[in-house]
Amino acid sequence: MTALDGTIGTSPNRVGGIDRVTGAQRYLADMSVTDALHAKLVTVPVARARVARIDGSAALALPGVRLVLTADDLPQPVPRFGPQNLDRPVLATGETKYHGDPVALVVADTREQAEAGVAAVHVDYKALPAVCTVAAALATGAPLVQDRSLRAKDPRRNTNVLNEHVVAWGDVEAAAAEPGLTIVERRYTFPMVTHFAIEPHAFMAAPDGDGVSVWSTIQHPNWLQKTIAGLTRLPLSKVRVYAPDPGGGFGGKQHAKYEPAVVFAALRLGRPVRLVLTLEETFQAVRRAACEARVRTGFTADGRIAFHDIEADYLIGAYTDIADRVVGKGSYPAAGPYNVPAVRIVARAILSHTVPSTAFRGFGNPQINWAVESTIDEGARVLGIDPVDVRLRNLARKGDRFIPFDTPCDGEWDQAVRKAAELIGWDTPCPPGRGRGIALGIKSGPTTGLSYSIVRLLADGSVVVYAGTSDMGQGARTVFAQIASHELGAPLDWITVVMGDTAIVPYDQQTSASRSTVLMGNAILAACRDIQAKLRSIAATQLGAADTDVTVAEGVVRLADGREFPIREVLAAGLGRLGGEITGLGEMRKEAEAGHPLSGAPAFFEFNCTAIEAEVDADTGDVTIDRHVTVSDVGKALNPLQVRMQDEGAAIMGLGHTLMEHYILDDEGRIRNLGAIDYRIPTSMDLPRELRSEAVENADGPGPYGSKGMSEGALLCVAPAVAAAVRDATGVAIRDLPLTPERVWRALQVGAAPGDAEGRR
């Protein structure tokens, strides 16, 4: 009777999968509401401009054009929003800050009419000098990206440094002065890259009685609700956010972008307004922060890391979005999963006249891990110690407080390292012409969190789960159904998971930081156990037993005398002739911790070890990934196939920024490779010849059944592992990404710098 007890740890077909293979799945752009109008953005073709006047009269004279909404039409001063700082105006006012910063919204009966309207809007502007690199932003006399008035109390307001995050323990200078150390100091760069979710961002808004409804491809519907409520001065209850499953998010869809402008347009017109971005506009809406890092690391003769001295300048965009948090949280564990006695990390968020950078899988860690792991690799080579050995000698073991005052090492990380080394055949000879590289990475999981769930056990034993998570491909819906199935005994296809409607689904803080299996999973688990507790009383009454003689678990009611009943049998009898249901409430709260630099220690760490075997075509610079091994500590794989898919997806996305992806800006700060023709991402022909994803499972995570979040780890190590393999194969070290054929070829022309080839295996 408990045929589906085994659901946890198996890989049933994706819940919602059938609609996805039949074309029935409705993404936002597939939806419309009656009378919806179509909006298009008006931008100016430079990175920074003074906008003197916007003349929409010619546009308004065109057929179908209903509105040219500019900042002048908004409440004054123009409302600003942002998840960290209220610095992004609903529409640019006075000055545009990046190529793509919208100055107006044209709304028309059809998309085509809106496009024609955009072409007819006359924007009187004057291009202004823009800063688009770290050096330009920090130069003396550089124009300020943000007006001082926005940062009145900020001592850095006269600079383009938005914030500086310092993490330090031990005495780095004293450690560096110790005799006998091998000190490696290098600089690394990581370019601007973009999410390139295949679904471009889309938004819709409609007046709804005395409130407003908003549809968005958003990952965080509740955060968007709060943002819109704040801007419109409506109570939360009057802002309803519909968040249909996003077609890929990767962090880019976490926070509001153009929803506020669409809302103001809809309220002004009293009609629904939709705005579906093009891929090019999406590139101009979201990206990852670029980074320039300097790493100075001291090694003892036996390969112990004596100190890390790390400086990283992250080039963020014109508005903060969540970028300052990316810098702070991404750099916090920069010293890696190692026990290092002295560490100093200084990470700065540098404003620039570029697309606002935002959350992106890995959240600031990949940029700095590229630099730090490459430095460790170099240290190993200089010392003549095997790169795996160096890492194992320094690696934190479970319980080690490798970052003081933070969550201790929470996994058997050495198992992942040994497994990756074994799978790549680290101790076997490398085939001729190839090289191998290995890298480790950690990322802090969520540091705060609040997830509620309601679970309803209906009279027939079927189940409705309410979860405010966004299922953007990671498969949250499937895992949530598995948890409910496991706890309440209903088969998966008797379970409905309701998401994406703030008027129906209880609050969830966000879908990010690989949190949902752990935080929302625990909330659902708690709600299921709430139901089990209620069932226990019902069963005791029904069966004439004492409460203490009844247990309810895994879909079964058990009595002390050994009798067992499926939940649904007890339920039907217990609910009586009126039927009804049993409702369970679950809450998972991870409170902020006062005084912690990240507002809290992480609920878990994502840990990954990636090993690469690669070859380089010396004539052309082509890098071929022959073998790619990724091993993540996942605690417990609730759905092993989905775990593997997330792990492989992160690995391949990592190959993108390692080998081919980057924004190329022109001298005026415009993105030259704007669009899919010249922004290259991996295709089915760009995969490793062999890709192997394995999980370490010790059921030692804080999520249901010992699970941990795991969707980002495999991205953290790709670049340093590939570069190490390239170096192993060629003797040449490359410290700028991506490793395009041309860049590798150039490096090969220059040849191995003195010392670069030392320590080759």
Place this chain on the structure above:
Amino acid sequence: MPQTTLPIELTVNGTLRGIDVAPHHTLLEVLRDDLQLTGSKECCLVGECGACTILVNGRSVDSCLVLAVEADGADVLTVEGLASPDGRLAPIQAAFLDQGGVQCGFCTPGQLMSAHALLAGHPHPTRAEIEEGMAGNLCRCACYEQIFAAIDQAASGAAPAVTGASVRAEAGDAWAGAKTSAEGLDQ
């Protein structure tokens, strides 16, 4: 003055349709906006991503790069036409579900159409043929290995994997049968 609309006739998923289309509207726009067949997706609009892939006269094309008027007289197959009219999934659809060839799902319709076309031309494709045949369909979730496995499954004509829909259906049947006893308890 440009023409406003032109009448065309085309067969879409087996049904002959006569519609008036604007000459400058692409087949993708007409499928999505005029015929409400929104399974084909819009992403790059430059023939790079493949999210809008459909079959025209049996050949896969990016429907964002075909004018609707060009399809006058054509036989068009979209993702909505893959399953049989009674709703039974085509083998390639079932294989995508079984093997995990779907994550966010936005690229999936295009992937399915390319896979369908690939299998029509290569009933037993090699790995190299699969990589080549699917290269015009980007998957940013990057479940490429699972998509390849799905194509292998469909090519082999293998039954769905053990953890697939069949198991779920059986469990569901058993569950439905058991309901009687629950009602019995009530009485």
Place this chain on the structure above:
Amino acid sequence: MRPFTYARPDTLADAVALLAERGAEARVLAGGTDLIIRLRDGSVRPEVVVDVKRVPELAPGIRARDGGMLVIGATTTMTEIAAHPLIRRDVAGLAEAAAVVGSVQIRNRATLAGNLCNASPAADTAPSLLVHGAVVVAHGLAGERRIGLDDFFVRSGLTTLAPGELVVAIEIPASGHGRIASAHQRRTRRRGHDLASVTLACGLDATGLTRIAYGSVGPRPILRLDTTGVLAAAASTDEARTPIFEAIFADATPSVRSMRAGAEYRLAMLRVLGRRALATAQARLAAGE
């Protein structure tokens, strides 16, 4: 996309008359894989789009004429060219080039004449056609004329087609010196479909004449011949070949502004690809492929 009038002439005469009448207001639509992108981004704004796919004389197809000439209909797609047994056997470089133009979906639509008429310096089919001495058959109000492909390209987007002239076919003549063994090579930023940063073909015949054509390194594809026999000779050393390659590639003028590859890299890759294509062509000639 800006509205336009769509015309679908059924005869060559109608098509030519319409193109001649509308001049710069008209654009020819064949496979559309380039035109529709440009219609959408507004870089071309025709009043009328002339779909030539139903003109019988332009019909897809690859036919062998007496004497070994191959005639490729203007609207023959890359897919058909890449798969055709005669092309694969006798014009291997073209089959290889057609097989790497875009994705399957693009190759199912993109036509050979379209690839040539766009006159993109990076057109992958151009180098192989150049080394095989291909001839463009054009039809205009004044009737038919044949243009050697080397006399066809002017610069990016511009050919020597007269206003109103339409390409109806591409002829690949039989070489007077027996068959030409050819090979195509290109450089891209990834293995998946991409625009070529260098595209090159080499053709050899039994007399030792070597033809090398290359594109994406200047305003138009370039054809150069080695009549010394040094490149073709199996016994030649690298040292002997180097000055000849240098002369062949002397006219490459890659843009320094390109974001797809730097000029220095493109020039270096010309030399790498030239050697690789030569080696493949030599092997094919020797094998009698």
